[in-house]
Amino acid sequence: MCACRADSTSVHFPAEQRQHLGPLKPVELVFSGVSVTVNRRRILRDVSGVVRPGELLAVMGPSGCGKTTLLNALSGRCRLDSGSIRLNRECLNKKWKRRICYVLQQDIFFTDLTLRQTLEYAARLRLPDSMSYTQKMQHVDHIIDVLDLESCQDTIIGDYLERGLSGGEKKRANIACELLTNPSLMLLDEPTSGLDSHAAYSLMSNLKNYAETSGKTVVVTVHQPSSQIFHMFDKLLLLCNGQTAYFGAVNKVVDFFNGIGLSVMPHYNPADFILEQVKGSDELRERIISASRQARNQPDYPQELLPDFVPNSICDNKYMYQESRLQSNGHISSSRCPSCPPVHISCAHAHAHAGNPQRPSLCVSSVTEKQSVYTAVDCNCRIREDEGRSLWTDNQSHGSTSSSGDDELSWPTSFWTQFKVLSQRNFQEARPRMLSKLNWIQTVGLGVLAGLLWFQLERKEEALHDIQGWMFFSTTYWMLFAHFGALSSFPPEREVINKERLSGAYRLSAYYLAKMVGELPLTMTLPAVYHVISYPMLGFHSPSVFLTLLAFLLLNTIVAQSVGFFVGASCMDMQVSITISALYTLATQLFGGYLATNISPWLKWLQYLSMVHYAYQNMQIVEFSEGSPIMCAPQSKFEICANQTSIPVEEILKVQGANLPLWANTLVLLLFLLVFRVLGYVVLRYFRRPK
Ligand SMILES: Nc1ncnc2c1ncn2[C@@H]1O[C@H](COP(=O)(O)OP(=O)(O)OP(=O)(O)O)[C@@H](O)[C@H]1O
Structure with missing residues (x-):
């Protein structure tokens, strides 16, 4: 080198x-x-x-x-x-x-x-x-x-x-x-x-x-x-x-x-x-x-710039241009001009006309390597040395632009290569940002704090509100974290992507898929750490419930990230995107099913737009049906406690007016994920194209 x-x-x-x-x-x-x-x-x-x-x-x-x-x-x-x-x-x-x-x-x-x-x-x-x-x-x-x-x-x-x-x-x-x-x-x-x-x-x-x-x-x-x-x-x-x-x-x-x-x-x-x-x-x-x-x-003004110059009709012009090859014997041979016999000019000849003997010319550099050089040939097949420089126009390709056009527009690398490289780059670029020291401290700190706040909860009606409090806090916290994380990471990334898209480096679809896949392990790491710390501190020990709750917490986080990415991609102005995000995430919390349960019928439909609502419902369904039963209080507010000692999950959810089963909530969350990811792509593809 x-x-x-x-x-x-x-x-x-x-x-x-x-x-x-x-x-x-x-x-x-x-x-x-x-x-x-x-x-x-x-x-x-x-x-x-x-x-x-x-x-x-x-x-x-x-x-x-x-x-x-x-x-x-x-x-x-x-x-x-x-x-x-x-x-x-x-x-x-x-x-x-x-x-x-x-x-x-x-x-x-x-x-x-x-x-x-x-x-x-x-x-x-x-x-x-x-x-x-x-x-x-x-x-x-x-x-x-x-x-x-x-x-x-x-x-x-x-x-x-x-x-x-x-x-x-x-x-x-x-x-x-x-x-x-x-x-x-x-x-x-x-x-x-x-x-x-x-x-x-x-x-x-x-x-x-x-x-x-x-x-x-x-x-x-x-x-x-x-x-x-x-x-x-x-x-x-x-x-x-x-x-x-x-x-x-x-x-x-x-x-x-x-x-x-x-x-x-x-x-x-x-x-x-x-x-x-x-x-x-x-x-x-x-x-x-x-x-x-x-x-x-003036006569030396370039003819191409004159108003009467007709650029498309090449044979009307004085010169045709052809690609030539510098051969190991130091001769330039042309082969592309159909009407002209092969042309041979020697390097010495080219030099003599170059005008500037000190200027390095194509002929000077390693003649042992076959190298393309370009000479202009007039329609009478005479070489024009154009001050030692050379011009090239593939006159044949003029007639066949469309046929060769596909090749010219093809990408330098396959979709798979682009996806692989961009996933690695996304992972490498996002890791210091998403797993920064501060994020670790925040996650571990909040995990411990939540664990201490709701430490060793008893499985009885008196503790029901606290158990729900931990679930609601966990889902909303990770929703906000993922949403605003995606939102703030997008503006600087957009500039790089726009630059690369304009230079035709890769397909948008490869970038988009790679972003989802490359950042996935990073997106999931911190909520998982939080869950590992805080959930056992609550005093619950069922491994299957632990894992299922984790799965829903992660799904909720990924959905929130998709929404954040969509808002970030749509809004060019950071202030606007923050306002929209604050409105949406706060409304999502209000209609999540924990803060307000007696919602007026004319407003109730809004809870179906709240992603937290679905995740929170699912966590309750899993915890209260798979985990140990919640025992009724002596003065229970649940009517069913008159006939039995524990509260079934349906009764707990009925109070919140929620009636969708686990699979339906999961399906809606997956639809949220899909719809916002697709919308994010559509926005980048059609509405926020780099100019
Ligand atoms: N998007 C825009 N909206 C309004 N005015 C613009 C915009 N882009 C460029 N201009 C104006 O056009 C003029 C030329 O801008 P340009 O950036 O091309 O200048 P420049 O010669 O490259 O300047 P410099 O040497 O300072 O970089 C400037 O007066 C600039 O304010």
């Missing part, structure tokens, strides 16, 4: 891993006339640009000028008012959205996992099943090595409560997660923010090398790059109030500003200079924007 880093700082995948990661498909990104309105405010106006494979485009501009909005648009995360976004001349569609790697400005992770665990789970989820576990782990090692993350790989991600990775390390971790899949197009929002100048330079040179040696298309937004970093960019898109102030080669931006009478002082960082200009007076900004519009008439 270290050898990789020694000979190159770029991400260079070993041949056998590249084979699993799928064919290298460079992407040409063309966005034209993009206008975006957010909340009735026009953020972007007629923004255009082209980025070719191997190029690094920097999007710059003052804060709030629309850089992030542009990346959101390019990744398909916001609607365009007008304009188009094309990748290899295909409109941005679901297939492409999944292929784009978008490194967000915010670093969204599960904060309790270490960096290595985070990357390992990402690799297991996002790298294809055809790769073995060992190969995936090797891949993780390689990425960690390339991004210089060895020293912090076992540090937790952390948050403001518990410190973990530094800001710069988090940023690199964010990029590492995306690099794992060897994406063809990378969009990075402020990758250098929070990094010191050395770290920023090192990161940008990694990206630059990555773009050039692997034919990747990279778009980054940057605030105020150093002069060194600025000159690494191939192209610059300068935004000013959501409009294009400059689009073109970085090495021509100074000439552009000179052309409108704004000269950069010697030894001045051009990046600082141009940012100062676009932050200038309204009049100055208008001048720059109108000069940028004029520049569209």
